[in-house]
Amino acid sequence: MRKITLFDTCSDTKRIFxxxxxxxxxxxxxxxxxxxxxxxxxxxxYIVFDVFRRFMRxxxxxxxxxxxxxxVDDKIIKRAAEKGQEPLALAEHFIGxxxxxxxxxxxxxxxxxxxxxxxxxxxxxxxxxxxxxxxxYESEGDVYFRVERFEEYGKLSGRKLVDMEAGxxxxxxxxxxxxxxxxxxxxxxKSAKGDELSWPSPWxxxxxxxxxxxxxxxxxxxxxxxxxxxxxxxxIFPHHENEIAQSEAATGCTPFSNYWMHIGMVxxxxxSEDGARIERKMSKSLGNFWTTRDVLxxxxxxxxxxxxxTSNYRNPVTYSMENLEEASQRVExxxxxxxxxxETLARAGFGPGNPPPAAGWAEDRGALVExxxxxxxxxxxxxxxxxRALAAIGELARAINELTQxxxxxxAEAAHTLFAMRQRLTAxxxxxxxxxxxxxxxxxELRDLRVDVLGLDAALIEQKVADREAARAAKDWAGADAxxxxxxxxxxxxxxxxxxxxxxxxxx
RNA sequence: GGCGGCGUAGCCAAGCGGUAAGGCAUGGGCCUGCAAAGCCUUGAUCACCGGUUCGAAUCCGGUCGCCGCCUCCA
Numbered sequence: 094m095r096k097i098t099l100f101d102t103c104s105d106t107k108r109i110f111x112x113x114x115x116x117x118x119x120x121x122x123x124x125x126x127x128x129x130x131x132x133x134x135x136x137x138x139y140i141v142f143d144v145f146r147r148f149m150r151x152x153x154x155x156x157x158x159x160x161x162x163x164x165v166d167d168k169i170i171k172r173a174a175e176k177g178q179e180p181l182a183l184a185e186h187f188i189g190x191x192x193x194x195x196x197x198x199x200x201x202x203x204x205x206x207x208x209x210x211x212x213x214x215x216x217x218x219x220x221x222x223x224x225x226x227x228x229x230y231e232s233e234g235d236v237y238f239r240v241e242r243f244e245e246y247g248k249l250s251g252r253k254l255v256d257m258e259a260g261x262x263x264x265x266x267x268x269x270x271x272x273x274x275x276x277x278x279x280x281x282x283k284s285a286k287g288d289e290l291s292w293p294s295p296w297x298x299x300x301x302x303x304x305x306x307x308x309x310x311x312x313x314x315x316x317x318x319x320x321x322x323x324x325x326x327x328x329i330f331p332h333h334e335n336e337i338a339q340s341e342a343a344t345g346c347t348p349f350s351n352y353w354m355h356i357g358m359v360x361x362x363x364x365s366e367d368g369a370r371i372e373r374k375m376s377k378s379l380g381n382f383w384t385t386r387d388v389l390x391x392x393x394x395x396x397x398x399x400x401x402x403t404s405n406y407r408n409p410v411t412y413s414m415e416n417l418e419e420a421s422q423r424v425e426x427x428x429x430x431x432x433x434x435x436e437t438l439a440r441a442g443f444g445p446g447n448p449p450p451a452a453g454w455a456e457d458r459g460a461l462v463e464x465x466x467x468x469x470x471x472x473x474x475x476x477x478x479x480x481r482a483l484a485a486i487g488e489l490a491r492a493i494n495e496l497t498q499x500x501x502x503x504x505a506e507a508a509h510t511l512f513a514m515r516q517r518l519t520a521x522x523x524x525x526x527x528x529x530x531x532x533x534x535x536x537x538e539l540r541d542l543r544v545d546v547l548g549l550d551a552a553l554i555e556q557k558v559a560d561r562e563a564a565r566a567a568k569d570w571a572g573a574d575a576x577x578x579x580x581x582x583x584x585x586x587x588x589x590x591x592x593x594x595x596x597x598x599x600x601x
Numbered sequence: 602g603g604c605g606g607c608g609u610a611g612c613c614a615a616g617c618g619g620u621a622a623g624g625c626a627u628g629g630g631c632c633u634g635c636a637a638a639g640c641c642u643u644g645a646u647c648a649c650c651g652g653u654u655c656g657a658a659u660c661c662g663g664u665c666g667c668c669g670c671c672u673c674c675a
Contacts, residue, residue: 126673126674132675134674137675253604259603326675327675329670331672357606358675360669371667377673378674403624405614407606409606410613472615480614480615480616484622484623485622491639494638498640568634570634586637589636589638596637597637
């Protein structure tokens with residue numbers, strides 16, 4: 094089985110991935126707090142891990158993927174109160190919305206998707222263990238983790254408690270008298286105020302703190318130690334740091350997770366007050382977010398996925414219409430390449446389900462075709478280098494388009510080569526979760542989406558295209574060109590070919 | 602204030618010590634009734650300064666700029 098390397102946040106190095114159990118991968122990825130729709134920053138994280146899972150399965154690993162839903166949380170309670178709803182009902186609603194968005198994006202469900210509200214007992218048990226072991230203490234109905242007791246606290250984020258204390262002066266409110274022994278102690282259990290959502294516990298009615306849920310659920314489904322833990326970069330501290338502390342303190346097993354993968358933020362370009370162009374992280378609190386749903390109204394899901402692959406998953410990316418548009422055009426290009434194979438093969442009576450007989454490689458393309466899969470796999474095996482994988486795909490597509498320049502019946506070698514290229518390209522696409530649809534259908538989806546966005550009248554366009562074809566048949570070039578100008582004004586571009594005229598929507 | 606990251610052609614972006622992937626845009630060409638699509642072709646010494654090395658975009662030190670985390674965050 095191919096070895097891969099992963100950049101591990103905890104050791105701050107790229108390491109060869111060695112699973113705890115040969116051939117198997119156990120991974121836990123933090124889900125979202127379900128109090129609102131997901132935005133494109135969330136989408137990035139789940140798309141990346143979706144590709145990671147697809148790739149590992151492609152290599153032959155057996156993957157167990159756990160991704161939670163945080164359905165008990167202050168923000169959910171607050172939002173529910175504003176809306177006059179039950180918190181868990183509100184959460185359930187947004188879990189449904191999350192699932193819908195992910196399904197549209199082609200992100201498959203995780204193998205286990207635990208919810209906090211279903212795991213109160215194991216959470217309480219873990220908190221009790223932490224108290225027994227001296228790593229936690231009760232204080233007025235709350236329970237806190239004693240960070241100073243955990244010697245390795247800070248090992249993930251590379252911070253030291255003393256540094257953090259030094260740096261926090263003036264930046265954190267110290268107004269209220271603390272119930273905590275140390276300012277960085279964090280809540281494992283929070284006592285309920287009034288009649289808000291709560292569960293009984295040895296410390297009175299309350300609910301879990303933010304971090305303990307992941308420790309309890311990851312441990313329950315994957316054991317005290319597992320291979321990979323992931324999430325957005327912004328979870329490194331304090332969330333994942335605290336998870337490590339709680340989990341390792343409670344189970345006594347180290348390390349909690351062997352590898353930590355963190356996905357870079359999605360930024361949004363903005364203009365600051367003094368007119369400078371800046372970039373900032375997309376987030377709910379800054380109010381500068383694009384919901385996944387809104388983005389998908391304007392761009393095809395595969396374009397969104399492609400966009401996520403154009404930069405290293407660890408680096409920040411800038412969300413912009415230009416970037417999405419470019420990604421969209423690349424997806425269209427790739428599907429067009431596949432469609433051209435189908436058209437060319439069809440001329441010789443072959444097709445996806447009717448392969449041409451084996452023959453030699455056309456025009457010295459053997460090395461490219463045979464080397465493609467290796468290049469593609471090697472790229473992804475190198476810490477999921479999707480950029481390099483995309484470069485390989487682009488070069489294969491260009492070769493496809495060279496071979497399909499001719500509108501004649503393909504030679505036996507060309508047919509065989511194109512068929513092989515098609516197989517390689519769609520196989521690679523399957524790993525990335527793109528190019529899996531019949532090309533003609535996908536191209537129509539891409540086109541219809543744009544027709545929709547621009548509010549165009551497809552029937553009218555078809556009519557004008559037909560009129561133009563008639564004019565061309567009559568060699569009325571002036572009339573044909575006039576119609577093309579009319580279409581062009583509507584952002585419609587037409588392509589004449591031996592098979593007839595097709596059209597596409599361009600954006601500007 | 603503390604910790605971390607980034608700065609590569611007009612733009613996006615790989616690169617992890619051996620002489621700069623890929624994409625978009627631009628100019629030229631092929632194809633086309635003319636176009637479009639597609640194909641061919643066209644361009645960088647890697648923020649700046651200094652150092653290590655036979656050799657650095659890649660390592661070390663410093664400067665400048667940008668970003669993230671330190672509070673809820675994917």
